[in-house]
Amino acid sequence: MSSKAVKQAVMNGDRAFENVNRQDRSRKLEKRLIRQQRKLSRSYVQNKHRKEGEFCAKNRRKQLLVVQKLHARLANIRKEYIRFVASVLVKTKPAYIAIKDLNVSGMMKNRHLARAVASQNLSQFREFLIAKCLESGIEVRLVDRWFPFSKICSGCGEKNVSLSLADRIFICGNCDLEIDRDFNASLNLKYTNEYTVVTS
Ligand SMILES: [Zn+2]
Structure with missing residues (x-):
């Protein structure tokens, strides 16, 4: 969130901050993560039953990357939100x-x-x-x-x-x-x- 957003929140005198995990964007990402995670574990089961030599994990690696990226995005949103809330609190000069x-x-x-x-x-x-x-x-x-x-x-x-x-x-x-x-x-x-x- 930008410094403009921080200024806006200070001016509005926001007293309560919502839970970052209840925000729409976090919820959407979490839902997507669950779906992609499920896809990943299915691909694991399929690969496990393959014989050696015919093991083809390329798609699984691709799927792993999808899941890792979603994890990283969620972590970033949370981190950014922490910084936003702390900045707003400090800027109100209590x-x-x-x-x-x-x-x-x-x-x-x-x-x-x-x-x-x-x-x-x-x-x-x-x-x-x-x-x-x-x-x-x-x-x-x-x-x-x-x-x-x-x-x-x-x-x-x-x-x-x-x-x-x-x-x-x-x-x-x-x-x-x-x-x-x-x-x-x-x-x-x-x-x-x-x-x-x-x-x-
Ligand atoms: Zn009382």
């Missing part, structure tokens, strides 16, 4: 940026999360964002991953222990606040005093 100290390697061990986490390039994003902020003199606050961001009401501080992962809206039993779950969590992240400042 006093500080608070991020949750996600346990990415721990999440990768969870087989239900691993694919989603890996395809978001979370650690790459974090690394890039921190580097960008330090470069521009923006404070980066790292908040402990055990801090109960989503369960605390950002309005009054009351804890809502019954909130489950499926609840997308946070409703406070104390002050009747109704707020998007992720937005509530990000407000808690923003205003907490329990953080460490990243220095390098």
